[in-house]
Amino acid sequence: MNRQSLTLSSGNKGAIFSIDVAIAFFIVAIVLFTSAYYAGRQNQDYLANLQMYKAGYDVVTVLDYKNILNTTDNITLQSSMYNLTAVNYLMKIRIDDTNGALIIMTNDTAPTESLVLSGERPIMRDTTQAIARFWIWPR
Amino acid sequence: MKKAQAIITDLLVAVSIGIVLLISINLSWDYYTLKLSDDVTYSDMFIRASETSEVLVSTQGYPKNWNSNNVILAGLADYDRKISESKLSNFAALNNSAIKDMFKVNLYNFTFEMKYKINDSNITSIGEAGNANVSVNSRRLVIYRNEPAIVNFIVWK
Numbered sequence: 602m603n604r605q606s607l608t609l610s611s612g613n614k615g616a617i618f619s620i621d622v623a624i625a626f627f628i629v630a631i632v633l634f635t636s637a638y639y640a641g642r643q644n645q646d647y648l649a650n651l652q653m654y655k656a657g658y659d660v661v662t663v664l665d666y667k668n669i670l671n672t673t674d675n676i677t678l679q680s681s682m683y684n685l686t687a688v689n690y691l692m693k694i695r696i697d698d699t700n701g702a703l704i705i706m707t708n709d710t711a712p713t714e715s716l717v718l719s720g721e722r723p724i725m726r727d728t729t730q731a732i733a734r735f736w737i738w739p740r
Numbered sequence: 741m742k743k744a745q746a747i748i749t750d751l752l753v754a755v756s757i758g759i760v761l762l763i764s765i766n767l768s769w770d771y772y773t774l775k776l777s778d779d780v781t782y783s784d785m786f787i788r789a790s791e792t793s794e795v796l797v798s799t800q801g802y803p804k805n806w807n808s809n810n811v812i813l814a815g816l817a818d819y820d821r822k823i824s825e826s827k828l829s830n831f832a833a834l835n836n837s838a839i840k841d842m843f844k845v846n847l848y849n850f851t852f853e854m855k856y857k858i859n860d861s862n863i864t865s866i867g868e869a870g871n872a873n874v875s876v877n878s879r880r881l882v883i884y885r886n887e888p889a890i891v892n893f894i895v896w897k
Binding site for chain 2: 619638643652656666687
């Protein structure tokens with residue numbers, strides 16, 4: 602008799618315990634899969650961003666070698682930049698003197714609501730030092 | 741007797757829910773394991789392609805004046821992103837397995853292509869041919885013979 606009431610009691614408790622375990626298991630599974638999804642996605646985002654960043658530096662470096670960063674003509678800088686930038690990206694370039702005063706800048710405006718990466722390269726414009734800054738973002 | 745039936749019904753419902761839950765978790769687990777494995781492979785290929793192209797277009801290699809007999813690490817640049825004609829021809833003379841060993845891309849196949857930006861005319865193309873299931877291209881802009889050129893280092897399998 603004593604044993605029977607014990608069984609009934611633990612049977613009820615067991616049911617509650619099983620629901621607890623099921624819920625816990627479910628939560629753990631959701632957390633695990635969500636983490637795996639975002640971890641994978643973040644890694645791919647990082648790699649894509651690295652590629653975009655290198656593409657930006659490539660364009661500014663080649664423009665420097667071609668002596669186009671020396672120009673005072675905004676249109677020349679703009680069209681040369683367009684010609685060299687890969688089709689999946691857009692760029693903006695701004696050249697400042699060492700005091701931060703603007704020398705020349707392309708017309709595009711970087712978007713505010715999507716990812717924009719930027720970098721800079723010290724350059725020589727004739728005999729004076731300057732800084733070429735670039736912004737690059739996906740088209 | 742009634743109590744026993746109720747317990748069996750409960751048990752059946754619980755077991756059914758449990759089985760559905762287990763199957764769905766198992767399917768999800770398989771899916772994510774496969775996806776994670778694909779992601780790991782893709783990331784590995786991407787990093788190798790990216791690092792190899794970086795070394796090729798940005799460094800002189802080691803030793804600095806390397807040739808096909810003494811090369812330890814091939815770099816094609818005279819200056820950062822300015823490709824040397826002699827280094828490019830030395831690189832083209834290397835065999836594919838030597839390049840794969842050098843850049844630790846033995847697990848995959850690779851293709852190195854270089855062409856002028858202005859008209860897409862081919863400068864050089866080396867590496868392996870075949871059908872790729874997965875491929876990653878590290879595309880770089882460089883200067884070659886004072887003209888903008890595109891370097892594609894493609895890792896594929």
